[in-house]
Amino acid sequence: MIKVAIAYHSGSGHTARQARAVAAGVESVPGATADLREVATMDDGLWRALAEADAIVFGSPTYMGSQSAAFQAFAEASSKVWAEMGWRDKVGAAFTNSAGVNGDKLHTLTSMALLAAQHGMHWVTLGLPPGWLYSSGGSHDDLNRLGAFIGAMAQSPSDLGPEAAPSESDLRTAEHLGRRVATTAVQLAHGRRALAVA
Numbered sequence: 001m002i003k004v005a006i007a008y009h010s011g012s013g014h015t016a017r018q019a020r021a022v023a024a025g026v027e028s029v030p031g032a033t034a035d036l037r038e039v040a041t042m043d044d045g046l047w048r049a050l051a052e053a054d055a056i057v058f059g060s061p062t063y064m065g066s067q068s069a070a071f072q073a074f075a076e077a078s079s080k081v082w083a084e085m086g087w088r089d090k091v092g093a094a095f096t097n098s099a100g101v102n103g104d105k106l107h108t109l110t111s112m113a114l115l116a117a118q119h120g121m122h123w124v125t126l127g128l129p130p131g132w133l134y135s136s137g138g139s140h141d142d143l144n145r146l147g148a149f150i151g152a153m154a155q156s157p158s159d160l161g162p163e164a165a166p167s168e169s170d171l172r173t174a175e176h177l178g179r180r181v182a183t184t185a186v187q188l189a190h191g192r193r194a195l196a197v198a
C-alpha cells in the first residue's frame with residue numbers, strides 16, 4: 001500500500017475541508033491510502049507518519065500573504081528531518097486556501113514548493129489547465145477555476161463557515177491533486193520495484 005500523508009494546518013476549518021478533499025482523491029486510487037495529519041500538534045506520531053509516507057502533501061491557509069505561523073513552525077521543525085535528508089525522494093505537493101480570490105495564495109504554494117525542494121522531494125504540479133479561461137463557456141464551477149499550476153488553490157469568502165466553503169469546484173480541484181499525487185507515488189513505487197532500486 002502506498003501511503004500519502006497530508007500534513008496541513010487549519011485555523012478555523014476551511015483548509016481542513018480542502019485537506020479532506022485531497023484525501024478523498026488519494027483514496028480513489030487503487031493501492032493508495034491517505035493519512036491526514038494536523039501539523040499544529042507536532043508529536044512523535046506526526047514525524048513517524050511522515051517518515052513512513054511515500055508522499056507528503058503540504059497544506060496551509062494563506063495568512064498575511066504566506067503560510068500560517070503554525071505551518072511555518074512545522075516547516076522549521078522539519079529541519080531535524082532535513083539534517084538527515086529523511087524525506088529525500090518522497091513525492092511532494094501542496095494546497096492552500098484563503099478568503100480573497102487571489103489573496104496572494106501563490107506565495108504560500110511557492111514557499112511549500114521550496115520546503116519540498118530543500119528536503120529533496122519530487123514535486124507534483126496540479127496538472128490542470130486553468131479553468132474559467134474564456135468569457136464564453138467558463139464559469140465559477142470549473143475545475144481549477146483559480147488557475148494555479150504549482151498546486152491546488154481554494155477560496156473561502158470571509159462570511160462563510162467551513163460547512164459552506166471552499167466551493168465544490170475548489171474541493172474537486174483538491175481531490176484532483178490528491179489523485180494525481182497518489183497516482184505518481186504508485187507509479188514511482190512500481191518503477192523502483194521493477195528496477196530493483198531504493
Ligand SMILES: Cc1cc2nc3c(=O)[nH]c(=O)nc-3n(C[C@H](O)[C@H](O)[C@H](O)COP(=O)(O)O)c2cc1C
Pocket residue numbers: 009010011012013014015016061062063064065066097098099100101102103104156158
Ligand atoms: C491572520 C490571518 C491572516 C489572513 N491573511 C489572508 C491573506 O493574506 N489573504 C487572504 O486572501 N485571506 C487571508 N486570511 C483569510 C483566511 O485565509 C481565510 O479565512 C481562510 O479560509 C482560513 O482558513 P482556515 O479556516 O483553514 O484557517 C487571513 C486570515 C487570518 C486569520
